[in-house]
Amino acid sequence: MDTIRVQTTINGEAVEFLCEGHETLLTALRDRVGLTGTKEGCATGDCGACSVIMSERLVPSCLVLAPEAEGRTITTIEGIANGSGLHPLQQAFLTHSALQCGVCTPGFIVAGKALLDANPNPTETEVRYWLAGNLCRCTGYDKIIRAVLDAADHMRRSQA
């Protein structure tokens, strides 16, 4: 058989799945591993809905082949909260009503987390450029930007 066995780490847990050589990581996450929080928007790398963090880099999982996950470390939206406690970004999105239909939201939160991991004190301009590859077709961007800035502020103060 041409099916490939992949061993990887997703959200801190060892995971094994079978996939085809041309399958994307997005498809494998959703249909093989059952982690459907990561969304398919455009499937061409333009919308950011499928963003995940792979080996500490923010990537569009629609443009990653599933077998590439072998031996890598992946964080998806399901790995952002700490158990039942929401991540400050998730809480800020609720507080600011920074979502409507919610399809783009996992991508924004994963991208926001990658930003705050790299830069805990971003300016509004830095947030806007960082998130330029995440598209939202209903809320508009302002609430999302406010939520990310608010989460960053909250995280810095709780660290102090």
Add this chain to the structure above:
Amino acid sequence: MSAIRYEAPQSVAQAVGLMAADPGASIIAGGTDLLVQFRGGVKRPSAFIDVKRIPELTSITLDASGLRLGAATPAAEICEHAEIRRLWPGLVEAVHLIGSTQIQGRGTVGGNLCNASPAADTTCALIVSRAHCVIAGTRGERTVAVEDFCTGPGKTLLQPGELLVALRLPRPGPRTADAYLRLIPRTEMDIAVAGAGVSLTLDARGTCTDARVAIGAVSPTALLVPAAAEALIGTSVDRAAVARAAEAASAAARPIDDKRGTIAYRRKVVGVLTSRAVTIAVDRVKGR
């Protein structure tokens, strides 16, 4: 429909062997062009040869002689490298313009070159920095100047079984700086209507002793424009010299009409971008 294989060679020799054994196989680096083309039915390789497990393709080395960029180094890693930012600000500007944060986490400078888009932002910046491509094949390694690598839209001089391994850039001399500018109708996430890269060297009195100018998105491949460089060399890069360089860039352009711009507009704009990039490069030299 037969299954598409996935291979992850650990060495250049293994990758070359896999490519030579299967003419239908395709190298995958970041996949940001290839997988979109695959999804759109434009390309259907018999195998994906993932070169990101090969240390020579994913490492950056910088020493006294210059920079070696593994062809599969992601754009983000280049932008984060403080010494590259200091020595090649124009190259980093070009790399940083490619797509979104997510695309920069995947897309590679070698892939950008191999995709051979006339509008590829990095190509002009690499040309003005005198980059050379290190190519591996079954008959060994060869090196070509980056301005000769692309032969037309989507076409390169890579022969079947050959693989782009790295880009080598000589270390810039003293009082040398580069700059890259492109025009897009938005602020982010678009493809160049026109682009211009400049690298120049000034002596202590401010006379230009060396220059390279390259233009993109205005011909089938990015073009080195020697006439624009000649307009600058030997001058104090005064307004008249900058205007002559801009005219030379416009004259060298061979653009097409398409949804992003007309022939006349592109020809004019590439001159404007050239003059602005020259000014930025001069300011960078003087600021050092």
